[in-house]
């Protein structure tokens with residue numbers, strides 16, 4: 001099989017994985033080696049689906065021994081099977097990198113024979129890439145659940161980031177849809193990687209030359225909409241993963257029916273893109289805006305509002321905190337105003353030291369007044385065109401339907417807010 | 433603020449020349465109507481004053497920006513000069529005057545019209561530079577890598593550092609067609625890094641090996657998109673179409 005066909009098969013099999021970020025670590029260049037890594041990450045292209053292409057995202061092999069119901073690579077599927085040789089993979093990575101097509105490699109794999117054998121295959125390739133080819137760019141590697149801890153640790157020494165897919169939002173769903181996997185098998189390497197990172201950062205303090213273990217941290221992803229969990233359950237799980245496993249990122253993937261099975265949504269079910277979009281917005285609120293999962297969704301409201309982003313939704317249900325005076329409100333409160341993002345909140349904090357702000361000034365600082373005007377006063381003055389005593393009226397005015405009558409087709413919605421752009425660069429400016 | 437004369441300054445278009453225009457304006461104690469590079473078509477409505485470029489004078493002006501305003505303001509002027517802001521010279525001169533009035537505080541006066549205009553232009557410059565770090569594409573020309581760009585702002589000085597580090601094992605050249613300037617990096621014991629000016633740059637025809645990797649990249653690009661999520665608007669939002677013509681994945685044979 002020639003390299004073109006292999007690349008096509010092993011890319012096609014890897015494309016449903018969402019994470020493509022190259023962020024989390026600053027690694028200065030080293031003389032004589034190709035590449036470096038920058039903390040904010042760099043996108044190099046955007047595919048026709050609008051998602052960032054940062055890494056050469058491929059599988060080592062799609063020749064899987066397992067039979068997970070929702071997966072295109074499962075044993076019982078009839079398809080072309082192939083495996084890269086380490087040389088093929090190294091050449092592709094190096095040649096793509098020096099043309100500035102990519103920021104590095106994202107290597108995952110189906111389970112060839114058994115988890116340990118698969119891990120060894122990936123190890124051989126990464127070792128060659130780092131040591132023989134002198135590649136100094138970004139590497140994200142997927143840990144294989146069920147592999148021996150010794151091999152997982154070795155993989156981590158060649159990688160910048162590691163991830164274990166949590167796959168589905170509950171242990172029950174795993175049992176039904178991925179019978180060879182289990183919550184325990186998935187969480188074990190996740191815990192091991194967390195402890196490895198903690199241990200390694202102690203060693204680095206003691207002696208600088210200690211090899212770095214997964215310096216960009218670990219991430220995970222789960223499939224949304226293949227199983228019956230509520231948004232609230234998913235968000236609570238996400239918050240737990242950040243807190244307990246100290247993950248850098250949790251990614252969500254709207255389930256795209258690729259397989260007909262009684263346990264799964266019908267083949268013509270559209271992927272729940274709006275729901276995925278709302279989860280990313282809520283994830284931003286958890287990571288950058290100081291919200292907790294319980295504030296965003298609760299027993300009364302277990303699912304997202306399709307018409308309001310989660311921040312607006314929180315604000316209209318808590319009008320007792322508003323309006324706030326932008327000239328004096330604490331930074332944490334500015335962050336909670338719809339229409340003020342992290343960047344504009346920081347700019348307001350800096351600018352108001354120089355003098356009092358008015359509405360015109362706010363606009364120049366990047367505040368989206370169309371939304372913010374219902375929640376702020378400026379020097380005691382309000383710019384709200386509506387009476388402020390009825391939250392339902394305000395909700396109507398700022399709902400996404402109200403904003404210029406957009407079509408409610410989910411893919412169009414996604415353009416309002418792009419969760420797939422690299423961390424830190426554009427995301428921080430996301431005005432939610 | 434100073435009055436305006438009905439003079440238009442013309443200068444050689446260099447940063448040093450611009451700094452001499454700043455000095456000229458101080459000597460005149462008045463703002464000109466406009467400041468134009470010599471290679472721009474001449475507007476005849478106003479009288480013309482050609483400002484000579486004197487490196488020594490330029491150095492003195494630059495030093496005073498740092499000392500009398502602040503290093504931060506100096507950086508803003510220097511980078512502001514790389515932008516494609518409308519009437520950039522006049523805007524920058526007004527920004528400098530404001531700086532001499534208010535000192536280091538000027539950079540924080542973000543709601544002032546001139547400061548706002550300069551900040552906006554700088555943001556565009558920074559964003560465009562970032563787009564180039566992302567989307568610039570090199571070709572292996574046998575012995576060296578080459579990239580062509582067509583930016584609106586002069587982003588080259590902002591991006592070469594990144595590639596010198598990352599590609600320290602490679603010889604490379606980046607050429608900015610819009611501004612007729614380029615940059616070369618050559619490895620070796622003492623690496624050479626140099627800007628140059630040229631009207632155009634001729635590159636050899638791609639080798640078979642080069643074509644192979646371009647095609648592999650196009651294949652990867654096409655395969656990685658998920659059909660059920662095609663979203664052209666989102667793609668255009670993240671990657672403005674004006675960069676596409678220089679990108680390998682969009683350069684295809686018509687057949």
Ligand code: SF4
Pocket residue numbers: 064065066067068071072073074075109110111
């Ligand atoms: S183990 Fe991975 S590749 Fe194999 S069937 Fe399950 S999800 Fe698919």
